[in-house]
Amino acid sequence: MxxxxxxxxxxxxxxxxxxxSAPAVATDVLLDFSGNICGTGSDQACGNGSAIGQGYGDIAGLLDVSHRSFQAGTGATLEGALKYWSTGYSGLQDVAWGGSNPDSHVAEFVFAPGAGFRVTLNSMDFGDYLNRNDGSSATVLDLLTGETLWSSGAFDAGLTPLTFAPGVSSANGLVLRFGPDSYNTAIDNISLTVTAVPEPxxxxxxxxxxxxxxxxxxxxxxx
Known part of the structure; x- marks a missing residue:
């Protein structure tokens, strides 16, 4: 009984x-902007100044990645996609940059996780084109609330790339912005982790x- x-x-x-005891389902993603990632299908070879495909970094059901450049202060989109460059940014190889003006253009990435997942921005590298030292800063926002989750403060990469490790995450998605000189400041090696969120x-x-x-x-x- x-x-x-x-x-x-x-x-x-x-x-x-x-x-x-069950391990969380996690997928690591590294955007290093190498390989055939340009063109509308994100499957074409890149040349300096080529538009990076909007499908680059996407994982069906897990993560949607989008990017653009816009006018600082207005939010007006300048180009639908960021651009590729091979070398010259503080020694980094294969980078993303945006805009056409060194004074007022901001680059933006949106990382939207699939339903039941959260995304973490682990780290990323920044470099300056030919050591211009024009200055920029980076911020990470919650995609839904707009809350600032992390800020780098002003920086100049100079001859050596700078690495930042925000370590912030959200099930709503994340927005990464850098500027206002996303023309002479470029980004590389964006490290992300997508993790399953337990059901209620x-x-x-x-x-x-x-x-x-x-x-x-x-x-x-x-x-």
């Missing part, structure tokens, strides 16, 4: 333990299991 009463609890405990029902089951443990413990203490 006692065994019959405890069996549902044991089953719940087993499921709860499985939820706690899974957490509810875990809470139920923990509640049953507590109830059984209290009942034993009363006996």
């Amino acid at each position: 006692a065994l019959t009463r405890i069996s549902p609890l044991l089953a719940t405990l087993g499921l709860s333990a499985a939820l706690l 029902g899974a957490w509810a089951l875990l809470a139920a299991g923990l509640g049953l443990i507590g109830a059984l413990r209290r009942r034993r203490e009363m006996v």
Whole structure:
């Protein structure tokens, strides 16, 4: 009889333990802007100044990546896509840049995770074209709320690339912007991780299991 009463609890405990021990599904993504990533199909060879395809970095069901350059202060889109360059930005190889003016153009990436996932921006590199030292800054925003999650402050890469590691994440998606000189400042090696978010029902089951443990413990203490 006692065994019959405890069996549902044991089953719940087993499921709860499985939820706690199961590894999160994670996919690492690195945008290093190498290979055939240009053209409308994101599958053509790039030359200096070629538009990077909007499909570059996309993973069906997991992550949608888009990019553009816009006029600082107005938000008016200048080009539908950022552009490729091979060398000359603080020693980086294969970079993305945008705009046509060194004073007021901002580059933007949007990283939108699929339903049930969250995206983390781990790190990225910045370089200056021919050591122009015109100055820029970078920010990361929550895609839905617009909240600033991270800011680099003003920087000049100079002869050596600068690496930043924001380490911020959101299930809403992230917006990465840099400028106002995204013409002479370029980005490379954007490291992202897409992680599965547990379903609410899974957490509810875990809470139920923990509640049953507590109830059984209290009942034993009363006996």
